Amino acid sequence: MRDLNEKAKQAKEKKAALGPDIDLTTFDAEPVGIPRLDSPSQLPEKDRERMLQAGVDASEEGRSGTYIQKDTAVVYSHSTQDGLLVLPIKQALEEHQWARDYYWKLVNVDADKYTAGAQLNLHDGYVIRALPGSRVFLPVQACLYLDRNNISQYVHNLIIAEEDSELHVITGCATSPHLKRGLHVGISEFFVKKNAKLSFTMIHHWAEEMMVRPRSVGVVEEGGLFLNNYICMKPVKSLQMFPVTRLTGRGAVSRFYSLLAGNPGTTLDVGGRIFLSAAETRAEIIARAISNGGTIVSRGDLVGEVPGIRAHLECRGLILRGGTIHAIPELQGKVDGVEMSHEAAVGKIAQEEILYLMSRGLSEDEATSTIVRGFMSVDIPGLPAPLKAEIDRAVEQSNKDMM
Secondary structure, eight states, X not given: OHHHHHHHHHHHHHHHOOSOOOOGGGSBOOOOOOOOOXXXXXXXXXXXXHHHHTTOOTTOTTOSEEEEEETTEEEEEEEOSTTEEXXXXXXXXXXXXXXXXXXXXXXXXXXXXXXHHHHHSOOBOEEEEEOTTOEEEEEEEEEEEEOSTTEEEEEEEEEEEOTTOEEEEEEEEEEOTTOOEEEEEEEEXXXXXXXXXXXXXEEEEOOTEEEEEEEEEEEEOTTOEEEEEEEEOSOOSEEEEOOEEEEOSTTOEEEEEEEEXXXXXXXXXXXXXXXXXXXXXXXXXXXXXXXXXXXXXXXXXXXXXXXXXXXXXXXXEEESSSOXXXXXXXXXEOSTTOEEEEEEEEEOOOHHHHHHHHHTTOOHHHHHHHHHHHHTOOOXXXXXXXXXXXXXHHHHHHHHHHO
């Protein structure tokens, strides 16, 4: 009966999800042959510039590893640090049993047609693994890039922080300036082992007619920390994602942070769920959303399954120039002794705030930009300085574009 109830709930959630049902056959899934590169600096300048806007630096300065996939083909994969593996997933599955042991272990291949499509049409994807005890302080960067119009990109990613390791990843998803329409389906599975630390920062820079369907699940063991940061402030046709993480070991911690902008013609259905399934676990979901004429659904669900857990959910929305923000915070306390809270607010910029800043010498646009920048500034504990700088830069650039 429990399985039937769970399936009924999942069906209800899928029905409630915002965004069109995509006809996958209208996109070209045939593999594209692209030569390997000796260095990301060999990429065309226009590609390097777009990747940089998504946090991926072709110079590799300040990076411990790099993975770049263009359309369906891996063009570059490299690690510069001992104890760090950066591999295309097809290569990893062919060469390593441990990769096969992790593959499709958290995400259900039959969860929906997008997961099934990723299994049937796998183009590639990355495996990033920090070996036991290794400390990868400089971020690993990964770019999933689309260049050909109307192409689909199916990827599967494994991110593994082994016991007592530390790993920081920045993944930039972007499209060529000339691309108008495409499909990206990304499966990601996160494994945070005992006393490991993983921060994963994803910056999306899509085209206005892009359809995007990420599907991801993570598991955090005893004493582990998983930071999952998501930034999408550029136009995209439809994006739908709902990452799930399970805290299975005593003292495990997970935090989700989202920065979203809904531009005209954009539909974002973004959220996350964290299961607190072990003693002394902690979780936090924080979302900031700005509607600049688009539609945003911000979902969050915290599930407390054992006594002594603590969790907080916060969603704040700001409507600038029309559009819709729908905040859906949920708390599920399933036993006595849980401590859970949430806040949700949607509003507009107060006129007195703008007038005050204008009295200090700013124009109206400058005053609005300053307020928006402050609204989108979120302190993310445990994030290394290079990743904090990338997030600040992405928000600043997007803020300029919106204004």
